[in-house]
Amino acid sequence: ITLEAKTFPFKRFIVFTGWAETLSRAAEIAEELKLAVYVVGGPVRDFFLEKPVKDLDLVVEGEAEEYARALSRALSGEIKARSPFLTYKIVFPGGELDLVTARKEVYPRPAALPKVSPGSISEDLYRRDFTINAMAVGLSGPFKEKLLDPFGGLFDLESGLIRVLHMNSFVDDPTRIFRAARYAVRFEFDLAKETIGALGRAWTQDALNLLTSARIRGELLRVLSERAPERVILCLESLGVLQALGLPEPPAFLEKSLKIMNEKTSAKVLLKGLILSLTRAEAALSQKLGLSEKEALEFQGEWLKLQELLPNILAATKPSQRFRLLSGFSLPVLIATASVEKDFGERLKEFLALKEVKPHLTGEDLKVLGIPPGPQMRKILQNLLYARLDGKVSSREEELALVGRLLKKC
Ligand code: ATP
DSSP: OOOOEEOOOHHHHHHHHTOHHHHHHHHHHHHHTTOEEEEESHHHHHHHHTOOOOOEEEEEESOOHHHHHHHHHHTTOEEEEEETTTEEEEEETTEEEEEEEOEEEEOSSTTSOOEEEEOOHHHHHHTSSBGGGOOEEESSGGGBTOEEOTTOHHHHHHHTEEOBSSTTHHHHOTHHHHHHHHHHHHHTOEEOHHHHHHHHHHHHTTGGGGSOHHHHHHHHHHHHTSSOHHHHHHHHHHHTHHHHTTOOSOOTTHHHHHHHHHTTOOHHHHHHHHHHHHHSSOHHHHHHTTOOHHHHHHHHHHHHHHHHHHHHHHHOOSHHHHHHHHTTSOHHHHHHHHHHOTTHHHHHHHHHHHTTOOOSOOHHHHHHTTOOTTHHHHHHHHHHHHHHHTTSOOSHHHHHHHHHHHHHHO
16 A cells, blocks of 8 residues: 555644644654654544544554653553553543554454554554545654545545445454444445445355354444444344344334333343344344353243233233232343333333332331331332332321231231
8 A cells, every 4th residue: 555645634633623732742742752643543534524523543653652651641641551452541631542553454264353463554544444444644754744545535435435445354354344334324324335245255254153242242232322223223134234143034113122212221231122122032143142041041931921911011000010010020021022012112111110119118117116027027018019109108107007007907
C-alpha cells in the first residue's frame, strides 16, 4: 500500500472531537519523542459523519511504552491496562484513550485470533474491518495534520457504503459480519458489492461456525447495545447470519420483543430472552451460545410451563392471583412470552410493578406480636402481601387488623 497524504482540516477535527487539548498534548509529546502517532478509526469516521466522537484511539508507529508513560504523565493520568500486544489504556481526569502500537496481523486459521507483530501505520490500517474505519489522521511524523485514507474510506462514507478491505476479511474474522450489520443499521449504509462477495466466501467456508460461543455472545451483546438492536438482528437475518448459526426463521415479533423490555432490562437478560424467543430453547443453539445444557433445559421447561398457565394468567381477575402464577418464572422466559403473546405484555408490566410492593409489617413486627418464625408466620406474611396487592389493605393499621383476623381464624 502506498500512502498518500491528503489535506485535512486538522484544527477543526481536534476541536470537533471534544479532545482538542488532549490531542495537542499528545502531538507535542510525540514530536518530542520523535514518534509518528495517529488518531485512527472511529473518531475520524465520526468527524466526517458529524456524529459525536465516543472513544479516542491512537496508534503509535514504533515503541509505544515510553510514549504511553510520557502521555499519561502529561495528562495527570494513569496507565490502567496494558496487554501483551503493546496496547495501553490511559485514564486521565475527564476521559480515557486507547493507545496501540501499529501492528500487522496474520490469521493462522479462519476465525482464530490473529498473530500480532509490530508493523507500520499502513499495515495497521490494512488489518481493519472496513474502509470507513481504516482512515488515520497524523498527530506527528511524516503525515502530521494530514489524512491517510489508503482504501477510499472517505468516498465510501460519502456513498454510504460498508466495504471490506479484502475478500478474505470475513473468513479471517467472522465477527466482522456482526460489525457490518451494526454499522449498516447505525449509519443507514449499504453493503458494498465486495462486502457481499466476502460474505459469500465466508458462507462457503462456514466461517461463522468456527467462532467460539464466547465470541458470538460478545457480538450479540454489542448488537444489543446499539440504538436499534431489532433492526440489526433483522439485518443479520437478511445476511444469512441467523440461519448460519442454526436459528430458525426470525420471528416477526422480534422487533416488539426487544422494544418492550428495552427500558429496564440489562443487555444480558435481554439476550437470554432473545435467544429463547428465537429458538424456544433449542438445545443445539443454546450450546453454541454457551448456555449449558442444564440452563437450556431449565429454560425450555419454564417456557412450556408458562405456555400452559397462560390461559389462567390471562383470565385471573385479582392482581394477587396473577402475581402468584407468575412469581416462579425467570425474567427471560417472561420477556420471551411477552414477545409472542400480545396480551401478556401488560401482565408482565403489572407483574414487575407488583414485585416492588411490600407489606408494612415485617417478620420482626409479627415476632413482637408473639408469632414465632415458622410456617404460620410465613403464611400470614404472604396473606398480607396478597391483600396489599389486591388493595384490600393499605396502611399499617389495616394490616394489623388483618393479622388479628387471620390469627382468630387459625
Ligand atoms: P464503535 O462506535 O462501535 O465503538 P469503533 O469504530 O470505535 O466503533 P471499536 O469496536 O471500538 O469500534 O473498534 C475500534 C477500531 O478497531 C475500529 O474502528 C476498527 O477499525 C478496528 N476494529 C475493531 N474490531 C475489529 C475487527 N474485528 N476487525 C478489524 N478491525 C477491527
